[in-house]
Each structure stands twice: as structure tokens, then as C-alpha cells.
Amino acid sequence: MSSVAALPERLLLGSGPSPVPERVLRALAQPTIGHLDPAFGALMDEVAAGLRTVFGTENRVAIPVSGTGSAGMEAMVANFVRPGDRVVCGVHGLFGERMADELARHGADVVRVEAEWGRALDREALTAAVAAGDTAALFVVHAETSTGVAQPLDGLADACREAGALFLLDCVTSLAGHPLSLDESGVDAAFSGTQKCLNAPPGLAPFTANARALERVDDGRVGSWYFDLSLVLAYWRDADGAGGDAGKPARAYHHTAPINLIYALAEALEIVQEEGLDARWKRHATAHETLRRALAELGFERLAPEGEQLHPLLAVRVPEGVDEAEVRTALLTEDGIEISGGLGPLAGKVWRIGVMGEGARAEAQHRLVVALAKRLGQPSTAALAALADGWR
Amino acid sequence: MSSVAALPERLLLGSGPSPVPERVLRALAQPTIGHLDPAFGALMDEVAAGLRTVFGTENRVAIPVSGTGSAGMEAMVANFVRPGDRVVCGVHGLFGERMADELARHGADVVRVEAEWGRALDREALTAAVAAGDTAALFVVHAETSTGVAQPLDGLADACREAGALFLLDCVTSLAGHPLSLDESGVDAAFSGTQKCLNAPPGLAPFTANARALERVDDGRVGSWYFDLSLVLAYWRDADGAGGDAGKPARAYHHTAPINLIYALAEALEIVQEEGLDARWKRHATAHETLRRALAELGFERLAPEGEQLHPLLAVRVPEGVDEAEVRTALLTEDGIEISGGLGPLAGKVWRIGVMGEGARAEAQHRLVVALAKRLGQPSTAALAALADGWR
Numbered sequence: 001m002s003s004v005a006a007l008p009e010r011l012l013l014g015s016g017p018s019p020v021p022e023r024v025l026r027a028l029a030q031p032t033i034g035h036l037d038p039a040f041g042a043l044m045d046e047v048a049a050g051l052r053t054v055f056g057t058e059n060r061v062a063i064p065v066s067g068t069g070s071a072g073m074e075a076m077v078a079n080f081v082r083p084g085d086r087v088v089c090g091v092h093g094l095f096g097e098r099m100a101d102e103l104a105r106h107g108a109d110v111v112r113v114e115a116e117w118g119r120a121l122d123r124e125a126l127t128a129a130v131a132a133g134d135t136a137a138l139f140v141v142h143a144e145t146s147t148g149v150a151q152p153l154d155g156l157a158d159a160c161r162e163a164g165a166l167f168l169l170d171c172v173t174s175l176a177g178h179p180l181s182l183d184e185s186g187v188d189a190a191f192s193g194t195q196k197c198l199n200a201p202p203g204l205a206p207f208t209a210n211a212r213a214l215e216r217v218d219d220g221r222v223g224s225w226y227f228d229l230s231l232v233l234a235y236w237r238d239a240d241g242a243g244g245d246a247g248k249p250a251r252a253y254h255h256t257a258p259i260n261l262i263y264a265l266a267e268a269l270e271i272v273q274e275e276g277l278d279a280r281w282k283r284h285a286t287a288h289e290t291l292r293r294a295l296a297e298l299g300f301e302r303l304a305p306e307g308e309q310l311h312p313l314l315a316v317r318v319p320e321g322v323d324e325a326e327v328r329t330a331l332l333t334e335d336g337i338e339i340s341g342g343l344g345p346l347a348g349k350v351w352r353i354g355v356m357g358e359g360a361r362a363e364a365q366h367r368l369v370v371a372l373a374k375r376l377g378q379p380s381t382a383a384l385a386a387l388a389d390g391w392r
Numbered sequence: 393m394s395s396v397a398a399l400p401e402r403l404l405l406g407s408g409p410s411p412v413p414e415r416v417l418r419a420l421a422q423p424t425i426g427h428l429d430p431a432f433g434a435l436m437d438e439v440a441a442g443l444r445t446v447f448g449t450e451n452r453v454a455i456p457v458s459g460t461g462s463a464g465m466e467a468m469v470a471n472f473v474r475p476g477d478r479v480v481c482g483v484h485g486l487f488g489e490r491m492a493d494e495l496a497r498h499g500a501d502v503v504r505v506e507a508e509w510g511r512a513l514d515r516e517a518l519t520a521a522v523a524a525g526d527t528a529a530l531f532v533v534h535a536e537t538s539t540g541v542a543q544p545l546d547g548l549a550d551a552c553r554e555a556g557a558l559f560l561l562d563c564v565t566s567l568a569g570h571p572l573s574l575d576e577s578g579v580d581a582a583f584s585g586t587q588k589c590l591n592a593p594p595g596l597a598p599f600t601a602n603a604r605a606l607e608r609v610d611d612g613r614v615g616s617w618y619f620d621l622s623l624v625l626a627y628w629r630d631a632d633g634a635g636g637d638a639g640k641p642a643r644a645y646h647h648t649a650p651i652n653l654i655y656a657l658a659e660a661l662e663i664v665q666e667e668g669l670d671a672r673w674k675r676h677a678t679a680h681e682t683l684r685r686a687l688a689e690l691g692f693e694r695l696a697p698e699g700e701q702l703h704p705l706l707a708v709r710v711p712e713g714v715d716e717a718e719v720r721t722a723l724l725t726e727d728g729i730e731i732s733g734g735l736g737p738l739a740g741k742v743w744r745i746g747v748m749g750e751g752a753r754a755e756a757q758h759r760l761v762v763a764l765a766k767r768l769g770q771p772s773t774a775a776l777a778a779l780a781d782g783w784r
Contacts, residue, residue, distance in 0.1 A: 002662035003438055004419040004655045008431050012424065017651060020424045027396040028652060029421035032404065032412045032593050034730045039400050046395055066595070067459040067618065070647040074618040102617040195648055201424050203458070203595055203650030223615065225494040226459065226466040253735070255462040256587055258595030259409060260420060261653065263396045270394035338426045343645075 010332070011359075013368055014340035015145050015313060016173065017195035017202050018356035020264075024200055027267035028260050035257045041250075043266055044257075045238050050269030054198070054277065055171075055190065055208045056181030063236045064204035064265055065191065065227065066258050069172040072191025072205025073102055075227035080166055080189060080209075080216045083107030085136035088129045088165075090114075090121040090151065093144035094343045095170055103139070106223075111135075117345055118147045118303040118315070127159035135165040143174035145196075146343045148315030148352060149304045150178055157186025166213050172196060175206060176272050177284045177312035177356055182208065189213040194261070197284070197312050199357035200268035203261045226255065284311040287360035290390025291353065292316075294369050297383040298376060303350055312360070314353045315346075324348060327375050335371040362391040402724070403751075405760055406732035407537050407705060408565065409587035409594050410748035412656075416592055419659035420652050427627075427649045433642075435658055436649075437630050442661030446590070446669065447563075447582065447600045448573030455628045456596035456657055457583065457619070458650050461564040464583025464597025465494055467619035472558055472581060472601075472608045475499030477528035480521045480557075482506075482513040482543065485536035486735045487562055495531070498615075503527075509737055510539045510695040510707070519551035527557040535566035537588075538735045540707030540744060541696045542570055549578020558605055564588060567598060568664050569676045569704035569748055574600065581605040586653070589676070589704050591749035592660040595653045618647065676703040679752035682782025683745065684708075686761050689775040690768060695742055704752070706745045707738075716740060719767050727763040754783040 012019050033040050051062035065075045077099075081087060087108045089100045092115035103110045113129050115121045121140065130138050138160050142151050153169075160167040169190040174180050177197025182190055189209035195202035214229065222228040234252040272280060288311040292302050300316035302309060318324040324341060328351065331337045342350040358364070365387055373380035404411045425432050443454035457467045469491075473479055479500045481492045484507035495502045505521045507513045513532065522530050530552050534543050545561075552559040561582040566572050569589025574582055581601035587594035606621065614620040626644040664672060680703040684694050692708035694701060710716040716733060720743065723729045734742040750756070757779055765772035 001415075002419065002658040003435060004422050004658050007422055007425060007435065007655075008429075009423050010425045010429065012426060014426055016648060017424050017426060020652075023393075025421040025423065027394065029417040030396050030399055031401050031417065032409050032587075033399055033402045034404060034406055034409060035594070037400075037402065037724065037730065043395060043399065067463060068647045068650060070618050071459060071463075074616060098617065105613070105615050105617055193648070195424075201650065201652040202427070202648040203653055221497070223497050224466060225490065225497055226462050255460045256408060256585070256594040258460060258593065258650075258653070260412075260593040260656075261595055261650070263399075264652075266394040266396050332429065338429065 009336060011337045011364060011367060013354045013359050013364060014338040015352045015354055016193065016356065018197070018199050018354055019358040019364070020199055020201055021271065021358055023271065024264050024267045028201065028264040030260070030263050032259050035259060036251060036253060040259065041238065043262065044236060047262060047266050047269065048236065050266065050273065051206050051208065054176045054269065054272055055206070057183045057208055059208045059210045061214065061233060062208040063232065064194070064262060065207045066255065067205055068202050069191065069193030069205050070098070072207050073099060073170065074224070075205070075207060075229070076168055076189055076191055077102050077106050078222050078224040078227045079229045080168065080213055081106055081108050081137060084109060086111060086133050088113060088126065088135055088138045090126060090140040092119060092121050092147065092149065093117050093141065094146035095141045095144060099139050099141070099170065118149060119305070120149055120151050120308045123152065123155050126156060130159045130163050130165055135163045137166040137168050139168040141170040142180065143171060143178060143310050143312065145173045145313055146346065147303060148310045148313040149308050150174065150310040153185040153187070161186070166216070173310065173312050176277065176280060178310055179281050194265055194268065197356045198265070198268045198272065200264045201261065203258060204265055284355060284360045286390060287355045287365065288314055290387055291355060291365050293386040293390060294365065294383040297386050298373060298378055312354065312356045314355055315350050316353065317350055322376065324351065330375055331371055337368055337371055362387065401728060403729045403756060403759060405746045405751050405756060406730040407744045407746055408585065408748065410589070410591050410746055411750040411756070412591055412593055413663065413750055415663065416656050416659045420593065420656040422652070422655050424651050427651060428643060428645060432651065433630065435654065436628060439654060439658050439661065440628065442658065442665065443598050443600065446568045446661065446664055447598070449575045449600055451600045451602045453606065453625060454600040455624070456586070456654060457599045458647065459597055460594050461583065461585030461597050462490070464599045465491060465562065466616070467597070467599060467621070468560055468581055468583055469494050469498050470614050470616040470619045471621045472560065472605055473498055473500050473529060476501060478503060478525050480505060480518065480527055480530045482518060482532040484511060484513050484539065484541065485509050485533065486538035487533045487536060491531050491533070491562065510541060511697070512541055512543050512700045515544065515547050518548060522551045522555050522557055527555045529558040529560050531560040533562040534572065535563060535570060535702050535704065537565045537705055538738065539695060540702045540705040541700050542566065542702040545577040545579070553578070558608070565702065565704050568669065568672060570702055571673050586657055586660065589748045590657070590660045590664065592656045593653065595650055596657055676747060676752045678782060679747045679757065680706055682779055683747060683757050685778040685782060686757065686775040689778050690765060690770055704746065704748045706747055707742045708745065709742055714768065716743065722767055723763055729760055729763055754779065
């Protein structure tokens, strides 16, 4: 046996991956079948429908890109952005920086609109930047996983429509955990990840695009063969043309899909459907606020101001006198609980605590608070009372 | 429950995915842990070591790229080929065509050296093309999955060294099933897939590169953020620098690795190690020749001539009078056995039968031959005798 069986169990309360339910692991381990098997094709349709629901869209195209969340970013840029395009990119954390980097590699003329890490971007600054030139696209991160900030989206689509620009979104950490409806917000294309609020293993990037975005796809001239939507969608297209352009052949071989990961995603989407998206959003909001109050009792204050918080990720300032790396490591290796440290300018200054799917439950938070109070040498009474109160 | 649990079981004897052993499925379904967890780091080292063994290389860099086999192709081109580079590309099947397409999208000056689908490329033609200009790289497909042909590699590395060109290889279908030693053949970089002779689920591309190839990686200027090896290797680098450049920090976050797929790969590599690579190659050779003889008794002749056959994939001509699509579909939906049809110019003319890992076993072949004889309305006696003889 490899050492896989000896791996420790962890309670995943970091920035992702999040706790994967037993049901999803069982689905993952169903025997592999062929990527062109009609039985798999039926499952692909089920996944596409489930993705439409969580994205809040009626787009025909809703697929898992065959790679982790960042592969979704790469697919978005490869298909919708051309070298020389003026692209306004909101940067208020690591994932905005990442997109700005990717856009520059792709030859785009990147116009950065920045905010302090830990704050949302200013809407006026974004819309003014879009209007200030011949803008091909606006890109923003809905859920900044590096700071725990949720970006308000209102007003952005109108500015893009007026400028003839696409509105592109990273919703890796918000999908199925924080209120989001792409169609209501007028988003043209978005990507996400499976290892956050969907509670599936990492390895797929849920992706959607509307007809307006797909017009930009330049058949056969997209720089990337692997991510070329004109090819990928020929595989995801069903007999009715859903999942791709109607009128072209269905299920044409492109690359071998990551079959078992798609099994896991199907089961994860089914779990979301059983709970209901609204109820799931509400549970995440409750879980976030409850944990915030409990951690405040232990001396941790949230980085994001009220109104800008991202429910699935609570980033808190580590108080003076706490050796953040030591405590975080002890939580992992001694208590089996993973939380995440800060990135970039926030390294050593914040913890990022996941409130994602099965991690947004009273039991998980109770275990974290008890362990953390013990590691800090503090009484847990007030924090546990806050938890009990919030989950009442 | 989603419909995953209701999926049919299939005996996967097509061009891949191949049969995934129960042990590998169990490993796949181990609880997800974090991509920066030290326990996962230890498993990454185990995987890198296992990949070095199957690739036949002492390269420090041996990693699974986070995508299916074609993502490995994309990573190779993004990192080692620059726009304007003269690249000689062998084309003797679909996967050579695919690479030529990818190279052209990337702006390379593609020099095609072709052979008929079903034959190997001529060595002299390849070396002459390499010598005929300022060649940056030679690319060949070791295992043409579209035709079942294994490309001889001898003499190619010398031509590349003389020209200052990189020798780049697609070994998706040969890795761990057909004799291959990258170091002995002087290959500078290669990619593969997990869903062929390794018998793991699809979704990862085993990838390796030597120092000569890595010199081409242009830090921060690779067109693709997702596949930029200067970033990917910072994550795979262990404390000793193995898996990446020494002297840089280990396990630096890039993207979230597909954790559970890496579990499955670790277990699959362990199975190869238990059998031994030489023994595994011999078993595949035996399985190929045995099935070839059995199918010849049913009227099917191999496409590849003797000496050019790829052990893990037996492509056979479908005799006149057999409705290939109808028989193949009945095998799948009635008998639960997947075999693959032809691609491109061979569509409707050949079947491609996988002889990969657990598919290269007497029991699997027996089941196929019995079902096929029945579908064809032929007696199975002579074919089964050939099987029994070959597996004696």
C-alpha cells in the first residue's frame, strides 16, 4: 500500500479545500466509465443543470473546466481576451493580482483599479475606469479568498453594457455559499472551484458563459488548445445543443474528462439542491456571524468591515502576542484542524477561516473554538456561549 | 442521491480510461486534506519518486500536472516553446496532429514530418528535418493512441543534441505499459496521462523535464499562469529542492492541487512498483500478442506492422461485412465492455482495444473474446484456444 491510507484526518476550516462529505467521497470512488459512454453523457447533463442552478443563470454553457479554479481563470482569459485588449481588472487581494498577472501574460492592456487588501473595490472607480477607454472587459473577484471580502456587483453590468465590455467574474469562494445570481448581476462569464462551498475535491473549475461572451471565441484561433471553448463545448454539447452551440454534433471527443471528479461534483450539486440554495446561503450567513462573534470573545476581530464580509471566509486579525504560525501549526498537527494563514501583505497578520458547506456547521465551529481557546490558554466559556446563541 | 450510484459498471477495454483497481478507488476516496498540509507534502514526494521510476529518469522534476494528458502537452509547449521557434513535429496520427495544432496556436514555426496513420515515422526524415534549420525542438508521439503504433526513439536524441534542439515526447499511452526509459532515449521533457497503463482515473498529466529543458523556462514570462513551471515547481519543490530548483522555498502555494487524484496516482504507482516495471512491460507484451492472435482467429488483423506495434493499444481492421458501430455499441450497452472506434481517417475502419494495466489480463480478454464472438455470430473456440495458449 502507498502511504495514502495512513494520511491523517483533518477538519478543513481553512481557505479550501473544505470538508468533503462521505456521500461525495463515495460518489468519487464509483467505478470509472468512459468519457464517451452514453451513461456518462447523461451525468454530464445533470452536472450542467446543477451548475446553472448554483450560478443563478440560464446560460446554455455551464461546464466544469478540467483543472482547478485557476484553470477556469485561464480558460476565461484564453477565450474572451485578445492581445491588446483593454481590460479593467479590480485588484483588492491575491486573486485580483493573479488575474492581472494572467491578463498581462496574455498581452492585454491591463488597467488596474485597486483597493486596500481587506476592503471592497469602489464601484465608481470601476465604472469610471470602464468608461475611460475602449474597454473589452471588466474583471472582478466576487469573493476575495485572501481577505474575506465580498465585492458588491451592482451597477457594474450597466457600465459594461454601455462600454461594449464583457463583465467577467471570479466566484471561486462564493459559489453556493454567498448570495450570487450571475443573470441578475449581468455577469457574462464566471469561473469557480469545487473545493470551497460545494465541498467537492479540488480539480474542477465550474465555468459558465453567455452568448455575448461566446461571440468572442475565435474558432481554432484561441491560443490554448486545452481550454479552447469551441472544442471543449463540442464535447459538453448534448443532443439538444444545451451545454454548447445548438446544431453541432454532440459529445465530440476533445480531451478525456476527469470522470471521477465529475461524479463527485454531481453528488455535491445534488446536496446543494436538497438543501436549497437560499437556505444554504442563509446557513452560511448565520455560520459566519456566529463564528465572528465567538472569535471576538477570544480577541480576534474581522478584517472586513460590516457590509463587505464574505460569508464563506472569515479573515480575522491575529492579536498582538499570539504566535500565529505556532498556534496554527499546533491546531493542524495536534488538533487535526486546518485554518489558513495570511497571504501577501497579510502574511503573519491574519487567519483565514473557512465557513464553507459542511464547515459552516455548529459542530465544526465548536471543535475549532474549543481547540483554539485551549491553545491560547483562554477560557472558552464566552466564545462557546456566542456559538450556542448564534446556532440556537 | 445523484444518478452517480446508478451508473453501469463497464469493463474498460478501449483507448482509455482503463480499468481502475479497487485499491486505487479506495485511495481516491480517502478524506481530502489540505494541499499545504505537511502530510500531503510527504505524499507528493512519494508520487514524484514513483513518477521518476516509471519515466525511467533521474530528473529532479517529475510531477503530475493538474489536468488531463492534454494539459501536459499544453504545459510542455507553454514552457519550452517560444513564438517563432522552429519545431519539428512528427505527425502519424491524431495526437501528432493535436500537437501540431497546439504549436501553431502558440506561434511556433511548425515543420511537419508525416507518416501514414498506422505506421511509425521514418527516423531519417525526422533527423534530417531537425538538421535542416535552426531547430528549437523536436516533438514526437511515442505511443500513437489513434493507431496503436509505437515510435522508435533511437537516434533522435543525438540529432537534437547536435542541433541544440529539445527532444519532447508524448508518452500518454506507453507510460508503465510499453518499454520506455526517457534517460536512455535522451528525452528532455515528456508528458503522459494517468488513465492508461497506470490505471488511475483521468485528470492528471504525469510530466517530467530535465535541466536542459528547464533552462528554457522564462520566469514570469510564460504565456500561461496555470502551467508556468517556475510557479508550479515552487509548490512541488521539497526541502531538498527535489521536484524543483534547489535553493528556493519549498511548497509555495500556486494553485490548489487535485488532492484526491494525487492519492489515486500514489496508489497506482505503488501497484506498478509491486509488480516491477520490467515484469509489467513483459505482461503487456504478452497480453498484446495473445489478444492479437485471438482476434485474428475472429478475422481481425492488426493495423500496425510487426515491430511497430504499441503493446498497450491494439488497433485492428474491422472486416468487411461487420457493422462496426452496431457491434461496438452492443458490446458496450449489452455486454458492458467498452472498446473504441477509429478516429480521423480511420473512423469506421478500425477498433482500438486497450491492453492497459488491469486490462492486460487473461480474464478481461476472455470476457471480450466470448462477447465479441457471440455478437459476430462466430464460434469462439479457436480464439479462446489462442488466448489460453498465450496466457499459459
